[in-house]
Amino acid sequence: MNRSARSFLETLDSVVPGLLENYRISGLAVNLIEQNQVSEYRYYGYANKASKIPLCASTVFQAASVSKPVTAWGIIKLFEYEKISIDQTISYFLKKKLYKGINPDISIRQLLNHTSGLSVQSYPGYRLSTNTPTLEQVLSGRLKGVPPAISLSAPGESFLYTGAGYLLLQLILETITQESFSNYMHREILLPLNMERSSFEYDFEVSLKLARTYNFVGFPMPAYHYVERAAAGLYTTVSDMGNFIKSNFIDNTDFRNNIISSDNLNLMHQQLGRNLSGSLGFFVSKSKKGRKTVFHSGYNRGWCSHISFIPNEGSGIVLLSNSDIGKFIIKDVLVLWKQWMEDGTSLNLDxxxxxxxxxxxxxxxxxxxxxxxxxxxxxxxxxxxx
Structure with missing residues (x-):
């Protein structure tokens, strides 16, 4: 189908500025990917409203839960190194004191696809001025406002979205590699995928380019960071996330530097079942015409993110916002993108x-x-x- 990227971008240019104003959303960065490689960018709004600093290519965002599919790449890389089997259980890798109240028979596969039966959907983050807790403290619920991670159902019994599962993956990765999660991911995944402006650590370079966040009425918010790096701790740019999407296209073997084989990539994009949208680190949906879309969304305090891509067609979109209610405009843009992908037409404003x-x-x-x-x-x- 012959789609015009220009017509879609013109639609965005006519619609998004008004939506930002109506919703009181500070900013939205867009990366549109076509034909496996070609990217088109749009930056709407501000990285810092008070200083009138606009969003740009170097603006850093928190990816929130879009960190999870990137983490999944790191875990599958260990699988390719033959250091793990994805059906091994957590009891094989972790000391019992690290998973009190958690079923020891949960497998890595079940942690990746949210069928572990674990509690705790998400985490609130921590002010930069506070002492950073350990993962053990987070999992055990020894922090104010953070419940302990416990098993609510038997492993594999049902789908239950959980951030706690990715904390266990973070611990397993660090146990196997004997290095920090951030260092491993930087060397094995981020750098090879040309995600050079991305990091799982809040450091000086990140702080220089990090956008300011705003609440639902447009007022500035304090900054929060996440020790739950595997679940919610990635800092990234709209361009870097575009490179991640391109690496997920089945035919882009050279672009992903053979980090993950095509067979394992297909495994990661495989839907759990007809009524279950989860996969290994992603979610999967099919349109009425049978087109498979792989996606993930994320929400941290002050940040909203989304990636969607069609792995067999080389098309995708990245949406990053530095607003606590950025999900509203992200949903609107996805309506436009899905319409454009389905029939090649761009909705006019009316x-x-x-x-x-x-x-x-x-x-x-x-x-x-x-x-x-x-x-x-x-x-x-x-x-x-x-």
């Missing part, structure tokens, strides 16, 4: 507005059923206005 209005009508319909008075931290009343 058609896009109609889709948005239909969405809002459905939201309002559900809200009407919730009219009443609520007591949370504040008194809240939902009413219908004429």
């Amino acid at each position: 058609a896009f507005v109609k889709i948005k209005m239909k969405h809002y009508a459905n939201v309002c319909k559900h809200l009407l059923a919730t009219r009443g008075r609520y007591y949370t931290h504040y008194l809240m009343r939902l009413i219908k206005e004429k």
Whole structure:
């Protein structure tokens, strides 16, 4: 199908600035990938609103949970080195004190695809001014506001998204390699994939280029970092994440420097089952026309991210935002991208507005059923206005 990248980008240029203003979102960086290699970039909004510093190619973002598929590459690389089997259990690698309350029969495969049955979906992050906790402290729940990781169901029984599983993967990797997770990932994955501006460590170079984050009304937020690096700790740029996507294209063997074989890449992109979208580090969906899309989203405090790609076609998109509510504009852009990928046409502004209005009508319909008075931290009343 002959798609015009120019028409899609023109649609973004006409729609995104207004969405940023309406949502009070500080910024959005876009990397559109076509034909395995070609990238087109768009930078909307600011890296720092007070200083009027715009987003640009060198702006660093937190990838949030989009760290997980990058981590999965690091784990599969160990598999290719024949240092692990993905069906080995955590009890083979870790001391029992590290997984109290956790089923010892959980396999690496189940940690990667979220069928481990573990609790704790995500972690809140830590202020840069506070003492950095250890992974053992995080897993055991010895930190205020962080529950312990425990088994809620038997391994392999059901899908349950968990960040705690990736903490265990981080510990397993460090146990096997006898080096820090960050160093291993930098040498074995980030540098070979030309992700030279990316890091799992918050360091001086990252701090110089890191965007400022903003909350839901557009006010600046404090910076948080994550010791749960495998789950949420990657710092990256929109260009570097584009290189990661290109490395996931099946035909791009040279681009990924043979880090992972095509067979193992296909394994990583394989959907768990008809009703389960998880895979080894990613999620997978199929359109009505049968097109397979591999994707992952991420949300840290002040950061929202998304990658989607079609591995057999060489097409993909990266979306990074330095706003706590950036997911709203990311979802809107994905509507436009999916439409463009399906039939090669770009929605004009009027058609896009109609889709948005239909969405809002459905939201309002559900809200009407919730009219009443609520007591949370504040008194809240939902009413219908004429």
